[in-house]
Amino acid sequence: MTNYHALTQAEAVEYAHGIEDVFPDGAQLKSREIGDGNLNLVFHISDPASGRALILKQALPYFKMLGESVPLTLDRVRIECEALRIQGELCPNLTPKVYAYEPDLALMVMEDLSDHTVMRRGLMERGCYPLFAEHIGSFLARTMFFTSDLAMDQQEKKLRVKSFINPELCNITEDLILYAPYTKSRMNIFEPHIRDAVERIWADKELHLEVTLMREKFLTKAQALLHGDLHTDNIFIKPDSTKVIDPEFAYYGPMGFDIGTVIANLLLNYSGQEGWSTDAKERTDYRHYLLGTVHELWTQFELQFRELWNGHAADRLAKTRGYQDLYVARLLQDTIGFAGAIMLCRVHGFIHVADIDHIEDAAAREQAQRIALEIGVALIKRNRSAHSIKEVLDIALKAVN
Numbered sequence: 001m002t003n004y005h006a007l008t009q010a011e012a013v014e015y016a017h018g019i020e021d022v023f024p025d026g027a028q029l030k031s032r033e034i035g036d037g038n039l040n041l042v043f044h045i046s047d048p049a050s051g052r053a054l055i056l057k058q059a060l061p062y063f064k065m066l067g068e069s070v071p072l073t074l075d076r077v078r079i080e081c082e083a084l085r086i087q088g089e090l091c092p093n094l095t096p097k098v099y100a101y102e103p104d105l106a107l108m109v110m111e112d113l114s115d116h117t118v119m120r121r122g123l124m125e126r127g128c129y130p131l132f133a134e135h136i137g138s139f140l141a142r143t144m145f146f147t148s149d150l151a152m153d154q155q156e157k158k159l160r161v162k163s164f165i166n167p168e169l170c171n172i173t174e175d176l177i178l179y180a181p182y183t184k185s186r187m188n189i190f191e192p193h194i195r196d197a198v199e200r201i202w203a204d205k206e207l208h209l210e211v212t213l214m215r216e217k218f219l220t221k222a223q224a225l226l227h228g229d230l231h232t233d234n235i236f237i238k239p240d241s242t243k244v245i246d247p248e249f250a251y252y253g254p255m256g257f258d259i260g261t262v263i264a265n266l267l268l269n270y271s272g273q274e275g276w277s278t279d280a281k282e283r284t285d286y287r288h289y290l291l292g293t294v295h296e297l298w299t300q301f302e303l304q305f306r307e308l309w310n311g312h313a314a315d316r317l318a319k320t321r322g323y324q325d326l327y328v329a330r331l332l333q334d335t336i337g338f339a340g341a342i343m344l345c346r347v348h349g350f351i352h353v354a355d356i357d358h359i360e361d362a363a364a365r366e367q368a369q370r371i372a373l374e375i376g377v378a379l380i381k382r383n384r385s386a387h388s389i390k391e392v393l394d395i396a397l398k399a400v401n
């Protein structure tokens with residue numbers, strides 16, 4: 001990438017002028033850098049006169065949140081664009097349109113989704129999204145079924161796996177989610193008031209074995225093309241629309257990781273409710289809504305996944321009696337285990353979530369952290385014996401009662 005340099009606002013505007021069919025000729029464009037994520041520059045470029053806008057996202061060759069001394073591959077933009085292309089073909093209404101990809105500058109240009117809300121923010125304001133479970137169930141079922149060996153020619157799938165080898169970003173997950181939280185690593189960041197709970201996690205050998213088995217799956221199970229980072233900051237939402245962004249962590253991995261990430265983020269918000277409302281009924285009602293969404297999400301996913309399997313499976317053994325049931329049962333177990341691991345790392349690991357960290361009252365924040373740790377540990381320990389999504393709801397209810 002010899003021509004690579006990080007764009008200035010003025011260069012971003014100039015680049016945006018060249019994108020066809022978005023802005024009228026001679027538009028006076030404005031630019032704002034809105035990148036509040038951990039890794040990239042994001043410019044919002046708009047023409048106030050026509051009301052049109054686009055997003056220009058550029059990767060930096062290092063971890064934005066850690067500084068220039070910690071390098072990070074620019075190849076992640078290729079991965080993100082290619083994943084968005086595949087996801088866009090399979091779920092056109094659930095992904096942003098991509099207008100341009102410029103490998104030399106490690107940038108992409110896409111549809112502006114500012115008319116949607118970032119889902120984490122929406123949940124923190126107790127928003128309800130009646131179509132979310134169906135939409136995300138469809139996204140998960142379609143993107144994962146059609147990229148798996150169930151639906152693809154096995155030779156083509158292997159080439160796909162090769163083009164989504166994403167070692168540096170996978171390494172972030174392998175270390176920060178599936179290793180450090182179980183050790184006295186300096187990558188763990190947590191408040192002193194939960195040290196006793198964290199030390200119990202560090203000492204829990206039964207838990208460590210379960211996480212080791214899940215880590216093995218993440219390292220070795222090339223089951224489907226995953227989004228790889230499907231948390232609620234990467235979902236844009238409004239009552240009638242859901243859009244999934246930012247698949248730069250995409251790789252071929254175990255399907256349960258993506259489903260588990262969505263569920264974990266709903267349960268992290270669930271854990272933080274004491275911090276967001278002083279009204280007990282309001283908290284209970286919203287928790288009820290969140291658990292209903294977890295249940296409906298899995299139900300929708302399972303329904304749609306089975307329908308796709310029955311209508312489109314290409315693998316010559318896919319119709320083997322009992323295979324589909326066993327496959328779905330194992331998927332649920334993986335989902336539950338990964339959901340638990342993602343919850344723990346977002347409480348005492350390196351990267352946290354605003355649903356809990358932004359609670360101002362220290363006692364309410366501590367309560368939220370303890371609830372999330374309790375649910376996370378219980379989900380991980382249940383992963384290999386679980387038979388129903390209802391077990392997740394029971395674990396979550398027990399933690400707040």
Ligand SMILES: Nc1ncnc2c1ncn2[C@@H]1O[C@H](COP(=O)(O)OP(=O)(O)O)[C@@H](O)[C@H]1O
Nearest residue numbers: 035036037038039040042055111112113114246
């Ligand atoms: N298509 C989009 N429309 C509107 N805002 C966006 C869009 N893509 C990203 N953003 C905003 O830019 C910020 C960072 O985006 P993201 O892709 O998550 O970057 P990172 O990969 O660094 O986390 C977030 O606030 C996100 O909401």
Ligand SMILES: CSC[C@H]1O[C@H](OP(=O)(O)O)[C@H](O)[C@@H]1O
Nearest residue numbers: 037038039172229233234246351
């Ligand atoms: C050290 S980066 C860790 C963290 O950052 C990613 O978040 P995002 O790109 O959405 O800001 C991802 O969740 C990783 O776990």
